[in-house]
Amino acid sequence: MLREWISKIYLKSTIPSSARALGKTSPSIPNGTSPPQNQLHISSDSETSHANPKKRNELQDLTEARPDSFIRYQYPKLLDENRAAVAKLVNAPLETIAFVTNATVGVNTVFRNLKWNSDGKDVVINFSTIYGACGKVIDYMTDFYDGLVSSKEIPLTYPVEDDAIIQKFRDAVKEIEADGKRPRIVVMDVVSSLPGVRFPWEKLVPVCRELGVLSMVDGAQGIGMVSLDLSAVDPDFFVSNCHKWLHVPRGSAVFYVPVRNQHLIATTLATSHGYVPRKANRMNPLPPSSKSPYVTNFEFVGTMDNSPYLCMVDAIAWRQDVLGGEEKVLAYLWDLNKTGSKLIAERLGTQVLDNSTGTLTNCSMANVALPIWVGQPGPKAKDTDTVLTAEESAKSFQWILNTLMHDYNTFLALFIHDGRYYARVSAQVYLDLDDYEYGAKALQDVCARVAKKEFL
Numbered sequence: 001m002l003r004e005w006i007s008k009i010y011l012k013s014t015i016p017s018s019a020r021a022l023g024k025t026s027p028s029i030p031n032g033t034s035p036p037q038n039q040l041h042i043s044s045d046s047e048t049s050h051a052n053p054k055k056r057n058e059l060q061d062l063t064e065a066r067p068d069s070f071i072r073y074q075y076p077k078l079l080d081e082n083r084a085a086v087a088k089l090v091n092a093p094l095e096t097i098a099f100v101t102n103a104t105v106g107v108n109t110v111f112r113n114l115k116w117n118s119d120g121k122d123v124v125i126n127f128s129t130i131y132g133a134c135g136k137v138i139d140y141m142t143d144f145y146d147g148l149v150s151s152k153e154i155p156l157t158y159p160v161e162d163d164a165i166i167q168k169f170r171d172a173v174k175e176i177e178a179d180g181k182r183p184r185i186v187v188m189d190v191v192s193s194l195p196g197v198r199f200p201w202e203k204l205v206p207v208c209r210e211l212g213v214l215s216m217v218d219g220a221q222g223i224g225m226v227s228l229d230l231s232a233v234d235p236d237f238f239v240s241n242c243h244k245w246l247h248v249p250r251g252s253a254v255f256y257v258p259v260r261n262q263h264l265i266a267t268t269l270a271t272s273h274g275y276v277p278r279k280a281n282r283m284n285p286l287p288p289s290s291k292s293p294y295v296t297n298f299e300f301v302g303t304m305d306n307s308p309y310l311c312m313v314d315a316i317a318w319r320q321d322v323l324g325g326e327e328k329v330l331a332y333l334w335d336l337n338k339t340g341s342k343l344i345a346e347r348l349g350t351q352v353l354d355n356s357t358g359t360l361t362n363c364s365m366a367n368v369a370l371p372i373w374v375g376q377p378g379p380k381a382k383d384t385d386t387v388l389t390a391e392e393s394a395k396s397f398q399w400i401l402n403t404l405m406h407d408y409n410t411f412l413a414l415f416i417h418d419g420r421y422y423a424r425v426s427a428q429v430y431l432d433l434d435d436y437e438y439g440a441k442a443l444q445d446v447c448a449r450v451a452k453k454e455f456l
Contacts, residue, residue, distance in 0.1 A: 106239025
């Protein structure tokens, strides 16, 4: 029944017909259950359907049954199998792939390993849409290495064209060099968090190489929602969470460092047995390995639950065998994202945040404008829109989040961009247009209640 309805809705769609079988009728929800709520929000806190919910428990049981045998001898072999599966998915050499617990750890690992020049001319570049935790990594670097390294932020106000972003970066590099300083490394996204938009990282990485700037790609939102070809793009450092869109348990992320840069990553966080000291000669109690220092370093990072790292093979196989493969999954997600976000915007009488070429929504996340402004209405405002003072907005913001959760059993990321409220909506394999209809109705109601100042 639902598949027939979806087929009618997507009658004019350009995606392959095979991609239309996902949604609630697909076997994408383990044990035939649904998410506990209308889950239009995917984040590090969100629970997504796992490919094999029993797999992690089985691995944990193996660890507890014979910890020495498993950790010393079985785990490294299983880890290599999972590294190989992810390496194939992102088209990267096996020796460049390691796992960390999350993208923020990957970014920290890079920055805490870099050696800054003693002349104090090094500059870290980021865009204003950087993820907050990664922004604080830069803050820590400039605080701790005060006088050695500084930062420069490139402001972005969306919607903006991809080429304009590239030009802003070129201009920033020129400004830094004109000041007699050295643009050392830039942090960029695959898909930014707030707003949730596709970032032109594939275009920016070659420009970094041209200008002699290291590229740190934060793909926290990446693997499983966009196609990745790391060999083709060849960033200097790349990290992507597998527990968001690849349906792997938290916390797990792929950490890519090409061989040419692996000498820069001397230690993991925390430093453990894999570290190779330059002066001391300390014993490594783990079995000897013929793998590279980079791979060995990340193989064991202290006692922790590494079971999510060993669920990659199952997740990738599940997406292939059960969901129909990466091409089908991405086609469904992208189409649902574009179609569903437009549906919500139409119900609200607003717009989806996108540029003229539509590249910002070439992913599984979209941002729908709400009829709520802060301070003063913008050029696209309607007479019926609500305008809040800064004081009212501070109260309204949390009230909306709380009300969506407790009154409507749903949640959406909320943010203010260029003086306007937006809701970020995430497509997933277990969602369909029914869920977007529900989200639209919830937002309509909440916006109407904000207009009545119920939050006061």
